Amino acid sequence: MLTLPDDLRGAFKDPMGPVYTDAERLLSEAGDPIVAVGDVVTYHLRVAGRDPDVAVIDGKTKREAVGAEIAAVLDGENRRIEVDNEPATLSTAMLDALVDALASDGPVVIYVTGEEDLATVPAIVAAPEGASVVYGQPDEGMVLVDVTPDSKRKAGELLGKLDGDTAAALAALGVDG
Template sequence: MLTLPDDLRGSFKDPFGPVYTDAAALLADAGRPVIAVGDVVTYHLRQAGHAPSVALVDGKTKREAVDAEIREALSDPEHRRDVESPPGALSESLLSALAEAVAAADPITIVVDGEEDLAALPAVLAAPLGATVVYGQPDEGMVRVDVTEDAKAEMRSLLEEMDGDVASALAILGVDATEESR
């Protein structure tokens, strides 16, 4: 549905919020619900006693398979949704599953066949104000993004620069496509 153009890749190098190495400290500062993007991030949040409302995982960290301990800790067949999304892209199935999971009463783990790295963008757009999206910053830690109007505007602006059907992607996420981003 959407793919990341090469000239936009640099926009994702710097973290979109403060970086933490301690999951308990991050959770103390986080709003609710918490949406986690990444296997290692989700694992650390769960180890700190908090199951994210939505977790997006792909079985990999830094393009390598996660170890068995993390894989087992993240397996939850009862509250699991399987989707496909190729690297450098956001698929319709990922966006739909994300929107449904954010609205669900129970925690949902979205297992991505492909790559979930870009999912922080639509997660911020789909999340309610006051929520927190957490994603991994390789070799640095976990990034906390507070879901505010400004964060939503920044993520929407980046999403609008991607190649593909932006209007349909926004509609799936429940974002008014006619409303201009700031």
């Protein structure tokens, strides 16, 4: 549905919130529900005792398969939604899965064939105010984004800069485009 144009890649490099290296400290400041985007982030939150309400994972970190220890922690009994999402894109299936997972009563894992990196932006748009979206900042730590009217607006603006039918994407996320 949406693709990241090459000239916009830099806009996604800067953290959208504070960066943490301690999962317990991050969790003490996080809202509810928690959406985790990334295998290593999900691993650290689970090891710290908090299963994210929504975890978006692809079995990889930095384009390489996660190690056995991380994979073992990620393998669980949670409801699982499988989606295809090519690198540098946001598929309709990804957007639908985020909305479905956020509406679920229990923890949900969205398992992505392809790449989950851009899922942070629609997760912020779709999550309720008061939630937190946590994603990995390579070689730095975990970024905590509090879902507020301002963060939702900024994420919506970023989404709007992607190539494709952004109005349909926002509508799929429950937002008037």
